[in-house]
Amino acid sequence: MGVFIFVLLLAILISLVLLIRLFVFLFKRLRGRETIFATKGIKKGALGMLILVVLGIILIAFSQLMAATPKIARENSxxxxxxxxxxxxxxxxxxxxxxxxxxxxxxxxxxxxxxxxxxxxxxxxxxxxxxxxxxxxxxxxxxxxxxxxxxxxxxxxxxxxxxxxxxxxxxxxxxxxxxxxxxxxxxxxxxxxxxxxxxxxxxxxxxxxxxxxEETEKIDYALAMKLAKENEDQKIVDSLRKNGTPPYYGKSVTTKSAVYLNYLSQRMARNPEIQNPGFQxxxxxxxxxxxxxxxxxxxxxxxxxxxxxxxxxxxxxxxxxxxxxxxxxxxxxxxxxxxxxxxxxxxxxxxxxxxxxxxxxxxxxxxxxxxxxxxxxxxxxxxxxxxxx
Structure with a gap:
């Protein structure tokens, strides 16, 4: 299932890249007032890109239209x-x-x-x-x-x-x-x-x-640092030290916060006292x-x-x-x-x-x-x- 999702996401990215390349190609040709399909090579390349882009768009649109929540088999549900x-x-x-x-x-x-x-x-x-x-x-x-x-x-x-x-x-x-x-x-x-x-x-x-x-972030950071040192998780300790104590601002709030939040989540996932430990x-x-x-x-x-x-x-x-x-x-x-x-x-x-x-x-x-x-x-x-x- 994980591979399936990866392939779908990869297909989206490839489709978007091809779409951008096609637009750039068309723009350059029109700008220079040249014939877009002047040669067989250009025609085949453009046609191939167009087909892939169209297929990607159709796949995305179809998946969006088919999104739904499963029905409930009850009267008046x-x-x-x-x-x-x-x-x-x-x-x-x-x-x-x-x-x-x-x-x-x-x-x-x-x-x-x-x-x-x-x-x-x-x-x-x-x-x-x-x-x-x-x-x-x-x-x-x-x-x-x-x-x-x-x-x-x-x-x-x-x-x-x-x-x-x-x-x-x-x-x-x-x-x-x-x-x-x-x-x-x-x-x-x-x-x-x-x-x-x-x-x-x-x-x-x-x-x-x-x-x-803010107080929560500081407490979480300190707890993650304490646990990482106790367990000799040096990579986590190094990352926490490099990022410094929260609060964080700018474009790296998520990635910096994730270091201690994910570490604490992993600790909870391994806690035998916790049942059914986490998101799927x-x-x-x-x-x-x-x-x-x-x-x-x-x-x-x-x-x-x-x-x-x-x-x-x-x-x-x-x-x-x-x-x-x-x-x-x-x-x-x-x-x-x-x-x-x-x-x-x-x-x-x-x-x-x-x-x-x-x-x-x-x-x-x-x-x-x-x-x-x-x-x-x-x-x-x-x-x-x-x-x-």
Whole structure:
């Protein structure tokens, strides 16, 4: 499967290169007012390039048109992958549920720039029995990668578009409120949205809860350095020293942050206390929801959108700016999370004023309880919904 994806991505790149070469060739010929197909060699070369480009474009277009979310074989079910207009921007959502009359649950993916359409369908399928699960492809990620120029992306854009999506869903499904679930970056975005329009939400559930972004990066960096030294991983130590202590700015935010984030993720993946330890990227990239171009943008979002948006989050500290929320708040936290420091989440919880709040610990989870202990995660979400409906 990995080879298949590699071949598809390679085909896209080759097609784009050939297309550019063809345009350059035509431009030069027209500019010089020469006959484009003056010789047999030129004609054959141009024709060959044209055929390859056309085939590549057809392949890409066909894969995009065929992208879909699998159907649910239940009466009155809903399983749609649709394009939506949010504040004038074209973005995508998946909407899945065994009964379209069940309560709405909006899942906010991690990132910024992460796409989890397939991951949530696989890992949280149990929730589709009791909710209409909506997964939003945020601008700059996956199928919504081109919704807005990267330089215009701000945290405020995410809040505005997320709120517009919620209002649209409530109107379409004739409901008064939705349940809001956010993971990692999505856990902070969910807090932003809940603060902005609390009347739209039954409750907020954050997992892999982010609290203070710059402080988190410094803690993660120091922990990775400590563990790398203890395990004599000299290459990691050298890379961390070369990059220096975060925060990072410029064009290398993603690559520098990845050194310690990936190292900590690898440590969690090897932790025997953590069940089902991690994302299955090849499986997710191969999913029906993504056409060839989507697969490329899946990767571009992780690399480029993160680089653009994350530095804008450094100054945010939920303990200072979001210490009061007017809806019930639940933190579903992994006991072995190395990426989002538990100490910050517990400190935020202590300072947070909310109608109801609770930390629910997952003893066999790291940063992603919704993957590590998916059955229990679904049960906890259902229990919270029962309490807050």
């Amino acid at each position: 809903i399983a749609e992958l649709r394009k939506v207009q949010l504040n004038g921007r074209k973005e995508w959502v998946s909407i899945r549920g065994e009964n379209r009359n069940k309560p709405l649950l909006l899942f906010l993916a991690g990132g910024p720039g992460g796409s989890q359409l397939a991951a949530t369908r696989y890992e949280l399928a149990e929730l589709e029995k009791d909710f209409v699960v909506v997964n939003w492809e945020q601008p700059g990620s996956g199928k919504s990668y081109s919704a807005i120029p990267k330089k215009q992306l701000t945290p405020e854009i995410y809040v505005q578009d997320g709120t517009a999506l919620v209002r649209s869903l409530l109107k379409e499904f004739r409901q008064e409120k939705v349940y809001l679930v956010g993971e990692s970056w999505g856990s902070a975005l969910g807090i932003f949205m809940a603060k902005e329009q609390p009347e739209l939400y039954h409750a907020f559930m954050g997992t892999g809860q982010m609290v203070a972004f 990227t090849i499986r997710d990239l191969s999913a029906k929801e993504y056409g060839i171009l989507d697969k490329v943008n899946y990767l571009r979002g992780i690399l480029q959108t993160f680089n653009q948006v994350y530095p804008q989050l450094y100054e945010i500290d939920l303990r200072k700016d979001y210490a009061k929320l007017d809806i019930p708040v639940y933190f579903l936290l992994g006991k072995h999370d190395l990426n989002a420091p538990r100490s910050l989440a517990e400190d935020y919880y202590d300072k947070l004023a909310a109608p109801e709040k609770e930390i629910i610990w997952f003893e066999h989870s790291g940063h992603n309880p919704w993957i590590n202990e998916r059955e229990r995660f679904a049960e906890v979400v259902q229990q919270i919904a029962e309490k807050t409906k």
